[in-house]
Amino acid sequence: xxxxxxxxxxxxASVTERExxxxxxxxxRGLIRVDLDVVEGVASVARHGxxxxxxxxxxxxxxxxxxxxxxxxxxxxxxx
Numbered sequence: 001x002x003x004x005x006x007x008x009x010x011x012x013a014s015v016t017e018r019e020x021x022x023x024x025x026x027x028x029r030g031l032i033r034v035d036l037d038v039v040e041g042v043a044s045v046a047r048h049g050x051x052x053x054x055x056x057x058x059x060x061x062x063x064x065x066x067x068x069x070x071x072x073x074x075x076x077x078x079x080x
Contacts, residue, residue, distance in 0.1 A: 043067065 035047045036055075042063045043056040054067025061069075068076075 039066075040064070046073070 032048065036044050037047065038044045039054075042061075043054070043066050045067075046053045046055055053073065055070055055073055056065060056067040057063030057069050058065050063069075
């Protein structure tokens with residue numbers, strides 16, 4: 001799902017504002033960039049730095065089971 005132009009503009013403005021609060025964008029506390037590439041259907045790959053995390057739903061939920069579900073990734077992050 002692609003955000004509309006207004007949503008994209010708001011997100012970009014928010015990121016730009018947060019990055020301007022520190023001398024370098026790498027030092028912005030609480031700002032982590034993760035890019036999400038839709039692969040097919042509900043399958044996607046989240047990328048952070050050199051890490052790639054496949055995300056998908058099981059077959060019974062309309063996915064192809066090529067990665068852990070979004071909820072599993074969320075719970076793993078909370079538990080880490």
